[in-house]
Amino acid sequence: MTRLVDLPTQEHMLPGNRACAGCSLGIGLRSILKALDGKAVMTVPASCLTVIGGMYPTSSVTVPWLNVAFPGCAAAAAGLAAGLRATGRDREMTVLAMAGDGGTADIGIQALSGAAERNDDFIYVCYDNEAYMNTGTQRSGLTPAGARTTTTMLGKRENPKDMCRIMEAHGIPYVASTSAVFPDDVYDKLARARTLRGLRYVHMNTPCPSGWSFEPRDSVTVGQLAVDTGLVVLFEVEGGVFRLTGRSKTLAKRGKRPPVADYLATQGRFKGMSPEAATEIQRWVDGRWAEYLRRDAAGATT
Ligand SMILES: Cc1ncc(C[n+]2csc(CCOP(=O)(O)OP(=O)(O)O)c2C)c(N)n1
Ligand code: SF4
Ligand SMILES: [Mg+2]
Numbered sequence: 001m002t003r004l005v006d007l008p009t010q011e012h013m014l015p016g017n018r019a020c021a022g023c024s025l026g027i028g029l030r031s032i033l034k035a036l037d038g039k040a041v042m043t044v045p046a047s048c049l050t051v052i053g054g055m056y057p058t059s060s061v062t063v064p065w066l067n068v069a070f071p072g073c074a075a076a077a078a079g080l081a082a083g084l085r086a087t088g089r090d091r092e093m094t095v096l097a098m099a100g101d102g103g104t105a106d107i108g109i110q111a112l113s114g115a116a117e118r119n120d121d122f123i124y125v126c127y128d129n130e131a132y133m134n135t136g137t138q139r140s141g142l143t144p145a146g147a148r149t150t151t152t153m154l155g156k157r158e159n160p161k162d163m164c165r166i167m168e169a170h171g172i173p174y175v176a177s178t179s180a181v182f183p184d185d186v187y188d189k190l191a192r193a194r195t196l197r198g199l200r201y202v203h204m205n206t207p208c209p210s211g212w213s214f215e216p217r218d219s220v221t222v223g224q225l226a227v228d229t230g231l232v233v234l235f236e237v238e239g240g241v242f243r244l245t246g247r248s249k250t251l252a253k254r255g256k257r258p259p260v261a262d263y264l265a266t267q268g269r270f271k272g273m274s275p276e277a278a279t280e281i282q283r284w285v286d287g288r289w290a291e292y293l294r295r296d297a298a299g300a301t302t
Pocket of ligand 2: 018020021022024048129134207208209210211
């Protein structure tokens with residue numbers, strides 16, 4: 001694993017952007033662009049990311065970037081990849097489609113699924129801040145159970161979709177789960193994905209102080225606690241072989257995780273949740289964690 005101090009020093013994000021104070025999205029994007037060596041062209045639908053990349057006439061990135069319609073991130077990336085191939089430039093740069101959880105798991109899933117079925121040649125990163133944040137925190141298909149949003153005033157009832165499983169079911173060459181607050185893990189996964197061809201999917205948990213209600217200075221600790229409790233798991237699946245990575249691998253060896261209640265207590269969006277609801281989430285996390293351990297041990301394809 002690449003150590004933090006060994007990440008390339010060249011920056012492809014400029015100092016300063018228009019995201020909220022403490023937003024972890026900038027940390028994640030910075031690591032992603034380092035891994036791609038700045039040789040990328042991006043497609044991005046309406047989202048908080050648009051705010052970082054391009055509120056005309058300013059931008060915080062040095063790579064070419066297309067703002068596209070909300071459902072069309074993967075479709076636009078497929079077109080770009082085809083164009084680069086047709087002009088013999090597909091080895092020169094990576095096509096990077098990057099969308100939020102709403103733009104991926106809800107409105108963009110049709111274009112993404114089609115591109116995965118065709119195994120179109122681009123990297124897709126879903127940055128998951130667990131709601132429609134740019135429009136004021138409405139629930140998405142990836143909002144966790146119990147979280148209060150402006151459309152789930154009493155807490156969401158359903159668990160989030162498992163996007164990585166959905167993407168794995170398409171049989172694509174690479175699927176990974178990471179967190180924006182672990183730049184080394186993000187970097188390694190994008191660097192690996194860059195070497196492969198076809199559709200590569202990376203899911204990046206992205207703590208959001210404004211929508212989750214915590215202090216901007218706590219983004220990294222909140223994101224780390226999500227991983228330590230097992231709510232967010234760092235892993236990759238390449239050629240059907242599953243393996244835990246980074247902090248999740250360490251946790252698996254240690255065999256002990258802090259309770260999910262520790263994580264829930266860090267954020268205003270879970271305030272007022274009943275102990276029974278918290279126990280239910282713990283049970284859900286424990287079940288998934290056991291499955292991840294089993295798959296890691298087996299290097300399994302199922
Ligand atoms: C077709 C369409 N519907 C709705 C919108 C309004 N809209 C813009 S950004 C956004 C939320 C995006 O949520 P997500 O993809 O999770 O990204 P985030 O804002 O959380 O970063 C919505 C609903 C739109 N631009 N286009
Ligand atoms: S709403 Fe959340 S994800 Fe969007 S810019 Fe602010 S902190 Fe970042
Ligand atoms: Mg979102």
